[in-house]
Amino acid sequence: xxxxxxxxxxxxxxxxxxxxxxxxxxxxxxxxxxxxxxxxxxxxxxxxxxxxxxxxxxxxxxxxxxxxxxxxxxxxxxxxxxxxxxxxxxxxxxxxxxxxxxxxxxxxxxxxxxxxxxxxxxxxxxxxxxxxxxxxxxxxxxxxxxxxxxxxxxxxxxxxxxxxxxxxxxxxxxxxxxxxxxxxxxxxxxxxxxxxxxxxxxxxxx
Numbered sequence: 513x514x515x516x517x518x519x520x521x522x523x524x525x526x527x528x529x530x531x532x533x534x535x536x537x538x539x540x541x542x543x544x545x546x547x548x549x550x551x552x553x554x555x556x557x558x559x560x561x562x563x564x565x566x567x568x569x570x571x572x573x574x575x576x577x578x579x580x581x582x583x584x585x586x587x588x589x590x591x592x593x594x595x596x597x598x599x600x601x602x603x604x605x606x607x608x609x610x611x612x613x614x615x616x617x618x619x620x621x622x623x624x625x626x627x628x629x630x631x632x633x634x635x636x637x638x639x640x641x642x643x644x645x646x647x648x649x650x651x652x653x654x655x656x657x658x659x660x661x662x663x664x665x666x667x668x669x670x671x672x673x674x675x676x677x678x679x680x681x682x683x684x685x686x687x688x689x690x691x692x693x694x695x696x697x698x699x700x701x702x703x704x705x706x707x708x709x710x711x712x713x714x715x716x717x718x
Contacts, residue, residue, distance in 0.1 A: 514590040516542070532600050537592035537627045540669035544634045545585035547662025551641035552578040554648035554656045567647045574640050581637050585630065585666075592626040592673075599623040599677075613682065620677045624690060627673035631694060634667040635701045638708070645708050657712030664705035671698055 515523055515534050523542070527534055534542075555575040558564045564571070598619040605612045638660060645656035671694050681687040 516589045533593035537673040538589040540666045541585050541588035541630050544666030545582050547659040548582050548637040550655045550659030551644045554644040554652045557652045558649040588630050595626040624677045627670040630670040631697050634663050637663045638701050638704050660705045660708035
C-alpha cells in the first residue's frame with residue numbers, strides 16, 4: 513500500500529499503530545522529502561528576483577534536481593514497505609525449517625536496500641540545501657536551515673533501519689561493508705547539516 517496517498521493525519525495514525533508498515537524507513541523517507549522540499553522552497557523564492565540574477569541558472573538547475581529527489585524520497589515510502597514484507601514473513605517460518613536461515617538472510621539483505629537508498633538521497637539533498645542556504649534568498653534562509661535539520665534526521669533514522677538488519681546478517685563481510693558505507697555517509701553529511709544549521713542560526717545574531 514502506498515501510504516503517501518493518505519492524509520498526513522492518517523499516515524501518523526497508522527505509523528503509531530501495531531501495523532508493521534510504515535515504520536522507521538518509511539517515516540525517514542517522508543521526513544527527507546519534507547526537508548528537501550523546504551530547501552527547494554528557498555530556490556523557488558530566489559528565482560526571478562533581480563538581486564539573485566547572477567545565481568538564477570544555478571538555482572533553477574538545483575530546483576530541478578530537488579524536484580527529482582523529492583519524488584524519489586516519496587517513492588521510498590511504499591518501497592520500504594515492500595522491502596520489509598519478505599523479512600516479516602521470514603520471521604514466521606518455523607525454526608526447525610532447514611531453509612529458514614537462508615531465507616532470513618536474503619530477506620534481511622532486501623530490507624536493507626531501501627534505507628541505504630534513502631540515506632544516499634538524503635546526502636544528495638544536503639548538498640543541494642547547502643547551496644540554497646549559501647546563495648538563496650536571505651528572506652527564506654531559515655527554511656534552508658530547517659530543511660537541513662529535517663534531512664539530517666531522515667539520514668540518521670534511515671541508518672538505524674540498516675544497522676538493525678546488518679546486526680543479524682550471517683555474512684559479516686557484507687554486513688561490515690554496508691555498515692562502513694553508511695557510517696561514512698553519517699560522518700560526512702551530519703557534519704554538513706550541522707554546519708548549515710549553525711551558519712543559518714549565526715546569521716540571525718550578527
